[in-house]
Amino acid sequence: MSDVLDRFLRYVQYDTQSDEQSTTYPSTEKQLVLLRDLAAELRAFGLTDASIDENGYVTAMIPATTGKPNVPTIGFIAHVDTSPEMSGAGVKPIVHRAYDGRDLVLPDDPNAVLRARDIPELADHIGHDIVTASGTTLLGADDKAGVAEIMAAAAYLAAHPEIPHGPVKVAFNPDEEVGRGVIHFPVNAFGAVAAYTVDGTGAGEVQSETFSGAQVRMYIRGRSIHPGLAKGELVNAIKLAAAIIEKLPKDARSPETTEDREGYVHPVVISGDSSEVELRFIVRDFENDLLDEHVEFLGDRPRGCGHRRALLDRGRVAHSVPQHARCPRVAPGDRREPRGGRPPHRHRAEAIVDPRWHRRFSTHRDGPADPEHLHGRPRRPQRARVDLH
Numbered sequence: 160m161s162d163v164l165d166r167f168l169r170y171v172q173y174d175t176q177s178d179e180q181s182t183t184y185p186s187t188e189k190q191l192v193l194l195r196d197l198a199a200e201l202r203a204f205g206l207t208d209a210s211i212d213e214n215g216y217v218t219a220m221i222p223a224t225t226g227k228p229n230v231p232t233i234g235f236i237a238h239v240d241t242s243p244e245m246s247g248a249g250v251k252p253i254v255h256r257a258y259d260g261r262d263l264v265l266p267d268d269p270n271a272v273l274r275a276r277d278i279p280e281l282a283d284h285i286g287h288d289i290v291t292a293s294g295t296t297l298l299g300a301d302d303k304a305g306v307a308e309i310m311a312a313a314a315y316l317a318a319h320p321e322i323p324h325g326p327v328k329v330a331f332n333p334d335e336e337v338g339r340g341v342i343h344f345p346v347n348a349f350g351a352v353a354a355y356t357v358d359g360t361g362a363g364e365v366q367s368e369t370f371s372g373a374q375v376r377m378y379i380r381g382r383s384i385h386p387g388l389a390k391g392e393l394v395n396a397i398k399l400a401a402a403i404i405e406k407l408p409k410d411a412r413s414p415e416t417t418e419d420r421e422g423y424v425h426p427v428v429i430s431g432d433s434s435e436v437e438l439r440f441i442v443r444d445f446e447n448d449l450l451d452e453h454v455e456f457l458g459d460r461p462r463g464c465g466h467r468r469a470l471l472d473r474g475r476v477a478h479s480v481p482q483h484a485r486c487p488r489v490a491p492g493d494r495r496e497p498r499g500g501r502p503p504h505r506h507r508a509e510a511i512v513d514p515r516w517h518r519r520f521s522t523h524r525d526g527p528a529d530p531e532h533l534h535g536r537p538r539r540p541q542r543a544r545v546d547l548h
């Protein structure tokens with residue numbers, strides 16, 4: 160038990176933040192520092208095949224001790240990176256021993272107080288030791304906690320061959336937080352019939368399936384013309400975007416109106432000006448067919464907003480990649496949260512920028528529309544356009 164805490168307190172001090180803007184793999188070099196050290200620690204346990212591959216994936220085998228034939232290999236996986244949303248540098252973990260129900264004050268930021276009345280989950284941990292950050296950084300428990308648990312278990316099993324078990328593989332990967340954690344995973348070389356990701360919301364919960372996700376980017380171009388000359392010519396991209404959003408259903412297909420295994424489309428970013436607006440949506444479903452249907456649905460929204468339906472470019476259809484689990488079934492007992500309660504563990508889906516996840520569409524009512532200067536008439540009549548990427 161102390162080993163897992165010691166490991167956790169040590170691993171969180173590695174800055175392993177991933178970067179959604181990066182085009183390298185892993186997205187940040189600093190993730191490799193921890194990954195290389197994990198491989199070295201696994202070798203020090205006596206796991207001689209522990210290695211790190213060219214993409215940064217660390218794997219190791221804990222050989223079987225049962226002596227029984229044909230025992231299947233199972234795996235345990237955790238990611239080393241932490242979210243791009245908050246700094247992972249200079250993490251100072253604080254252990255609050257034997258929690259007694261008080262508010263937890265984080266000393267480096269006077270405004271950072273974990274209030275028991277705001278966080279009902281804290282009441283489940285009275286008497287436990289709680290680890291927090293110091294107030295100015297992410298702690299990185301997601302998923303250094305999983306890393307520490309797997310490493311401590313591997314160390315224990317390697318040191319205790321008298322415990323009977325089949326072959327066990329462990330793996331650590333980069334870039335989960337930016338949606339690319341599985342892209343280069345060496346599935347065949349890993350060789351497990353099943354593997355468990357040690358990452359999630361709370362103790363005692365098993366997430367048994369995962370949704371598939373896609374991101375849709377919709378670029379809306381209007382026609383920018385000096386307002387003084389605008390009659391019959393100007394098309395305001397902001398108004399087109401508002402019309403498209405207004406056409407989303409009010410009582411379905413949204414995270415705020417659905418639950419359990421129901422999928423949704425969810426606008427997460429709107430940016431731009433009267434000449435051009437980007438709308439970004441995330442799409443989720445547990446069924447790949449329904450995921451595709453949601454994407455088609457979004458492609459239909461521009462219809463009637465001054466555009467024909469956005470056309471799906473079949474040559475650029477993205478595949479959807481299963482990502483973090485949303486859990487409709489939990490065990491033991493039914494700890495499912497009531498509606499309006501704690502949201503399920505979901506990774507920041509808006510951080511997904513892998514172009515393989517993007518759906519590309521385009522619709523041109525009448526050829527391309529170049530951005531126009533605010534002064535003067537366009538050189539030729541142009542129509543507004545919507546591109547969905």
Ligand SMILES: [Zn+2]
Binds near residue numbers: 301302335359
């Ligand atoms: Zn995670």
